[in-house]
Amino acid sequence: MSVRVRFAPSPTGKLHIGNARTAIMNWVFARHENGTFILRIEDTDVERSSEESERGILQDLHWLGLNWDEGPDVGGPHGPYRQSERLVIYREHAERLLQEGKAFYCYCTPDELEERKQKAIAEGRSANYDGRCRNLTEAERQAFEAEGRKPVIRFHVPEVDLSFDDIVRGEVTFPAGQIGDFIILRADGMPTYNFACVVDDGLMQITHVIRGDDHLSNTPKQIALYQAFGWETPHFAHIPMILGPDRTRLSKRHGATSVEEFAKHGYLPQALINYLSLLSWSSESGEEILSVQRLIDEFDFSRVSKSPAIFDVVKLNWMNGVYIRQMDVPHLTDLCVPYLKKAGYKLPDRLVLEKIIRVVQPSLEKLEDVIAKSEMFFIDESEPENEQAVVMLNRESTQKVFWSFLRQLDTIGQMTVEQFRKIMKVVSEETGVMGKDLWMPVRIALTGKMHGPDLPLVAEILGKEKCRRLIKRWVLE
C-alpha cells in the first residue's frame, strides 16, 4: 500500500518552528516513499482558529518549499480538508458509537468536573473522568435535559491494556484503566481533537502518523477509537520535541519561533529545512550540509533519535551563512535588494550592486545583515566608529599618508583594485609608513570602521572621487 501522511496544523497562530519540523518530516518521508502528502486544517477550536492564521501557515509552508498533494486549497479525493467543513462526518461517526453503546451522553458541567477532579487528586485517586454519566437511566437524562443542560458525547474507553509499536519509540504500553472516558463531541457539536483526528486519519486512509511526541499519550485514546470503529490503525512515529535553551517547550520568550520571523530576518528556506532536519535526525554519512534532495534520498526513521533537541540559533546562523556563501552573486543580490530598499539605501546600477554583494557575501549570516555590512557604500560619509578610530586618524603619520594618497590619486584614471594597490605601495614608499599604520587610517577614512572587507575592493566600488572626498575630509589644511 502506498504511503499516505498528513500534516495537520491548527490555524491558531503562526507556523511554529516545531510544527514546521513535523511538516518537514512528513513531507520528506512522503517524498522518500513516493507517497502522498496531505495538508489538513484542524480548526475545531472556533475560539482560536482564524482564516488569517490558515493563510499564514499555507504561505509559510510554501516558503519552505513544501508542496502537498491533497489539501484545502488543492482539493483531493478525501476532502474536505478543513475539519470545520466535516462536522456532519464527525456527527455521524459519533452517532454510530452511541448506537453501538461505545459512547454516551454526559451532562456534567466543566465546574462539576473540575471539582471532582481536584478532590480525586487530593485523595490520591486518578484524575480521570469518573464515569458518572456512563450508565444514566432515561429518567436521569430527561431530568438533566429539563435543567437545560447541553450534553457532550464521551467515548467509553475499554478497560484493556493499549500498546502499539512506535516507529521511533518501539513498543509502548499504557496499562488498562489509565485512560478516562474522554469527550469526542462537545456540547456545541464540535468534535474534539482526538476524535476528529482519528475519524479523518481513518477516512483519509493515512498510513503513517508522524507527529511530535507530545502526542504520545494521546495515542492510546486514538487507538481505542480505531478499534471501536473496526479500522486498521496506522503506524505511529513520535518524533522528539524541540526545546528552548532552558529545556522547556520552545515558546515566544525564547525569541523568534515562527517560520515567518525567520523568513523576515533573512534565513534561507533550504538552510532552515536543513537545520531543522538535523534536530533528532542525522545522515548516515555524518555530513550536515544536505540539500533537500539528499534529505529526501537519505531519510530513514531508524536514524531518528528519541530525545528532545534544543534549538540552537547560533548553529542555525552558521548554517544559513554556509548557504549564503554557496549562493551565486546574482541570486543573492536579488534576495538582498528588499533589505537594502527597506533600509532606505539608494541603489546603484546592477553591476555595482553585484560588486557590493560579492564583497560582503562572506560576512553575512542572515540576509538582513547586508544592511549593516554594506552601509559604507550607501551613505555619503561614515563617522569613525569609536574613539580608537579617531586616534588613528589624528596620528602624525596619517597626515603624511593622506597627503601622499591624494597626490597619487591624481595620477590614475579610474579607481580599480590594481590602482588602489599601486597607490598604497607608492604611498608606503613615499612616507615610510607601512602595515597597519598605513592601511588602518585609510580604512577608517573610507569606511568609518576598523574592520571590513578587503580595502582595494571597497575602494574600487567607492570610486576615485568618493575616495578623494573621504580622505580629504581628514586632511588638516
Added chain:
RNA sequence: GUCCCCUUCGUCUAGUGGUUAGGACUCAGGAUUUUCGAUCCUGCAACAGGGGUUCGAAUCCCCUAGGGGACGCCA
C-alpha cells in the same frame, strides 16, 4: 498525585558488547591578510548516579535522580 517517554562534550549528534568514545556548532590558539570576515590547521570539552549480567559495557537488565509530556468541552 497517576501514567507514558527521555538522558553521550555547553549545544546538535555518531555509536546497537571489545573504539585513544568520532564529527559539527560555539570557544581558544595558529596559519593567511592591511583589519574583520571567509578559509585551512590544532586544541578544550561528554557516556546523569548506583547496582547487576558479562572475560569485557556508552551499548543489555534493575533502581535512583533529573528533564519532558499527558491526565482540557486546546491541539
